[in-house]
Amino acid sequence: MTITSPLWGAELDHIRLDSADPAKLSAFYRDAFAMARQPLADGSILLRGAGRRLIIGTGAASSQPYSAFRFADQARLATYKAHLTARGVNPMPSPTPLFADGAFAVADPDGRQMVFGLINDTYDVEDETVGRHPPGRLQHVVVATANLAPMMAFYEDTLGFVATDHVLRDDEDDHAGGQTLTAVFYRSTPEHHSFAMFLSDDARPDHHAYEVSCWNDVRDWADHMATLEIKLWWGPGRHGPGNNLFFMVEDSDGHKVEISAELENMADDDPVRQWPHNERSLNLWGPGWMRV
Numbered sequence: 001m002t003i004t005s006p007l008w009g010a011e012l013d014h015i016r017l018d019s020a021d022p023a024k025l026s027a028f029y030r031d032a033f034a035m036a037r038q039p040l041a042d043g044s045i046l047l048r049g050a051g052r053r054l055i056i057g058t059g060a061a062s063s064q065p066y067s068a069f070r071f072a073d074q075a076r077l078a079t080y081k082a083h084l085t086a087r088g089v090n091p092m093p094s095p096t097p098l099f100a101d102g103a104f105a106v107a108d109p110d111g112r113q114m115v116f117g118l119i120n121d122t123y124d125v126e127d128e129t130v131g132r133h134p135p136g137r138l139q140h141v142v143v144a145t146a147n148l149a150p151m152m153a154f155y156e157d158t159l160g161f162v163a164t165d166h167v168l169r170d171d172e173d174d175h176a177g178g179q180t181l182t183a184v185f186y187r188s189t190p191e192h193h194s195f196a197m198f199l200s201d202d203a204r205p206d207h208h209a210y211e212v213s214c215w216n217d218v219r220d221w222a223d224h225m226a227t228l229e230i231k232l233w234w235g236p237g238r239h240g241p242g243n244n245l246f247f248m249v250e251d252s253d254g255h256k257v258e259i260s261a262e263l264e265n266m267a268d269d270d271p272v273r274q275w276p277h278n279e280r281s282l283n284l285w286g287p288g289w290m291r292v
């Protein structure tokens with residue numbers, strides 16, 4: 001089987017975080033995640049390091065208004081836009097200055113935007129400073145939602161994300177064996193997930209992650225956090241879905257941010273796998289972060 005989704009090949013390029021104190025939040029990412037700060041014309045702030053970049057703006061505190069995925073070339077982007085239009089989606093103007101003309105956005109059922117486009121060379125200049133930053137490629141973004149069914153329909157059926165893993169909780173008092181989905185992991189490349197969603201009592205950001213090359217990189221980032229007296233919030237551990245090594249810290253607005261390594265790659269014909277909703281699925285090594 002070959003994956004035929006027109007989204008296939010799209011990679012997470014950047015996200016936007018809004019804050020009541022963007023100066024403080026951007027200073028956190030500059031220091032904790034070794035990124036250079038650059039003011040943008042619209043008043044927001046670009047943070048960029050080796051393989052990673054994000055935009056921090058002024059807005060509703062602790063919100064993450066969009067995630068931006070890049071295509072490799074204009075032909076794939078055009079094919080994808082035609083696919084969405086044929087499904088009745090009305091593309092909106094792109095909110096990001098980091099993509100070239102032709103980028104567009106769509107809103108999911110929770111109101112968060114997904115942006116698709118091509119890199120704008122103006123912001124893709126790798127200066128010497130950024131080249132020397134430690135590794136850490138922005139790799140996935142995760143949201144929490146109270147509306148898992150419509151969100152799944154949108155991300156799978158409309159946008160074309162490919163489901164990799166489901167997490168299921170046994171329904172209490174249901175002797176017929178009913179189960180409730182509590183998390184879904186989606187891929188848009190062979191990597192286990194580039195996007196995921198967790199069932200929660202509210203729509204909110206969950207976390208985003210930087211992928212590094214090996215366990216020693218995870219150690220080095222943890223040592224770096226230690227020099228800044230930033231305590232690890234969760235981990236180190238190893239996730240069940242994705243099998244990746246990880247730890248998380250909280251940024252100055254409380255967003256969870258992950259360093260990850262060894263994220264597994266999937267074959268095109270791998271079926272959706274199922275995991276039980278328990279601590280061990282979330283962390284094979286120890287305590288889990290249970291969203292519900």
Ligand SMILES: [Fe+2]
Pocket residue numbers: 140142207208209258
């Ligand atoms: Fe993650």
